Amino acid sequence: RKEVEQDPGPFNVPEGATVAFNCTYSNSASQSFFWYRQDCRKEPKLLMSVYSSGNEDGRFTAQLNRASQYISLLIRDSKLSDSATYLCVVNIPQVTGTASKLTFGTGTRLQVTL
Amino acid sequence: DTEVTQTPKHLVMGMTNKKSLKCEQHMGHRAMYWYKQKAKKPPELMFVYSYEKLSINESVPSRFSPECPNSSLLNLHLHALQPEDSALYLCASSQVGTVSGANVLTFGAGSRLTVL
Numbered sequence: 638r639k640e641v642e643q644d645p646g647p648f649n650v651p652e653g654a655t656v657a658f659n660c661t662y663s664n665s666a667s668q669s670f671f672w673y674r675q676d677c678r679k680e681p682k683l684l685m686s687v688y689s690s691g692n693e694d695g696r697f698t699a700q701l702n703r704a705s706q707y708i709s710l711l712i713r714d715s716k717l718s719d720s721a722t723y724l725c726v727v728n729i730p731q732v733t734g735t736a737s738k739l740t741f742g743t744g745t746r747l748q749v750t751l
Numbered sequence: 752d753t754e755v756t757q758t759p760k761h762l763v764m765g766m767t768n769k770k771s772l773k774c775e776q777h778m779g780h781r782a783m784y785w786y787k788q789k790a791k792k793p794p795e796l797m798f799v800y801s802y803e804k805l806s807i808n809e810s811v812p813s814r815f816s817p818e819c820p821n822s823s824l825l826n827l828h829l830h831a832l833q834p835e836d837s838a839l840y841l842c843a844s845s846q847v848g849t850v851s852g853a854n855v856l857t858f859g860a861g862s863r864l865t866v867l
Contacts, residue, residue, distance in 0.1 A: 669853070669854040671854075671855070671856075673856075679860070680841055680858035680859060680860050680861050681794065681841075681856075681858055682858070683855060683856070683857075686855065724793055724794075726856070728854045731806060731807065732806070734801070734802075734847070734848065735782075735799075735801035735802075735806040735807075735847070736781075736782035736784075736799050736800075736801040736806060736807070736845065736847050736854075737853075737854050738796060738799065738807055739784070739796070739845075739854060739856060740796065741793035741794050741795075742793060743792075743793055744792075744793045
């Protein structure tokens with residue numbers, strides 16, 4: 638089983654639609670969860686961190702379900718500019734005092750159309 | 752303006768060449784990372800440095816040799832690469848431990864490598 642898995646997509650949605658992405662992770666010791674956005678031929682950029690209680694930033698809502706080991710991202714009122722690849726990132730803790738292994742899911746491509 | 756700077760942006764090299772990719776950050780981050788990304792694939796972790804010491808090597812072939820001269824700089828030395836090593840090489844940095852912002856990666860714009 639892969640350490641981090643995502644819906645492969647692509648998701649093609651009309652402007653204004655609501656779209657949801659899921660991501661599952663295999664290591665129960667993981668403590669940090671993130672959603673990144675990557676535009677074509679650009680570097681990934683942090684969209685939002687995911688907290689236990691769930692968190693919202695404008696049209697974007699992230700949820701964490703530790704029992705089932707998955708995180709989700711909900712985008713409401715999709716805009717053309719939301720078209721990108723969405724990557725979930727999960728940490729795998731290492732030896733105390735060293736950086737975690739930060740592993741990316743396979744990514745889900747979103748295309749928002751008129 | 753990106754806070755992680757990578758040079759060069761593009762590099763073309765032959766299989767017998769030796770070249771280096773460079774990365775610099777001035778955010779006071781004590782973890783630095785090299786990722787490799789092929790087209791339509793996610794970034795794949797190669798190396799992690801924590802406090803200037805190599806803490807993770809994801810079984811990367813020895814033709815890739817990382818170096819962390821100080822807390823702001825990260826290099827990736829390349830020698831005898833293969834055409835299948837052609838990819839976007841991304842450098843990132845983060846805080847370490849439980850401080851605010853730990854594990855949040857800030858990426859450079861990447862170095863696009865073509866091996867002929």
